[in-house]
Amino acid sequence: MTHQVRAVFTEETITVYQAYPSGIAVPAVKAGTFVAPLKRTRMTWIKPSFLWMMYRSGWATKTDQERILSIEITRERFEWALSQACLSHFDQKRFSDKESWRAELESSPVRIQWDPDRDLNLNPLPHRAIQIGLSGEAVTKYLDDWIVGIADVTQVAGDIHEAVRDGHRDEAEAILPHEQVYPLPDHIAERIGSQ
Template sequence: MPPQREIRADFDRETIVIYQAYSPQIAEPALDAQRFVPPFSFQRMTWIKPSFLWLMHRSNWGQKSGQERVLAVRITRAGWEEALAAGVLTSFVPGAFTSHADWSEKFANARVHVQWDPERSLRGAGLPCSSIQVGLSRHVIRAFVEDWIVGIEDYTPRVRKIYDFLQSGRADRAKRLLPSERVYSVSDEVRRRLLIDE
């Protein structure tokens, strides 16, 4: 059984891939510009997720309204690690904070929120390990869009192909199309603060 909390992602020496699902009205201009542009909102929190299957569960394989286009957004590891370093957990966990009041103050002032949710199987079942979500507030979204993004790829055709294989009982074919994800290591300080297992 894998550790309960670890970051698993598609990454290389310089970059990491995170996944987001948007309406065509937001996705198409972003693909054209290779960064997010209006009507993408710079005023509300945006959540980035390195787990492909977690986003598939959340967007119902790109079938939920407003989440029809699945984007693989490649960002710099420096940006990703900047976000993790600024992250505060979305709920109080004894041991991670000195007190509930300590957590409450840090969370209220956080520019980045971090949440752990059950990881998902290919068929959407909850797994006994967690997947990280990172929420970027309006204070860091500009940096995300203007400095961190290296490229944006439309994964929608791939998502539909995987989903079609699943629906027709060909899970083995579906599995072969999944993006490769492996454990992403972080500093001891970030690991302790975000409760990432060793």
């Protein structure tokens, strides 16, 4: 299967990642959720794939992405988000025409995007990683209700990157979060294009 949700998860929670500047990350870790200056009115993207987050943030070196946060949210709320989602691209298997897709995209509080997952060298892999964009109602629920805990894992990212740079792949893999295929209910898998 090329489109699967791969993540660290327990019976109750799933871990997603976001990258922010210190001005947002430090208060979030302290408060246990995101607080000002984070803007609730903007779409926020959560990513279950650690290495895709490393690719997106350049190992936490890109501007305004210097801190990597690990956010634990409830599986129940995560699955609610996916059940409300619309794919960010037109899929003729799910929609009869582009107009009906656009109408759902505009009304949905959650967007799904699939991009090539990454290996330790940040090269693309054959399977896809999911990105989940939250807006409107979904952002409010995420900030006020879903989050179980937030941790700053920037040092972990740095340690993995250093091990990769130094050619110590075994060491890097030992530190890397152990992600597994998340067991999606069939109706959700169909909705988000998991295959």
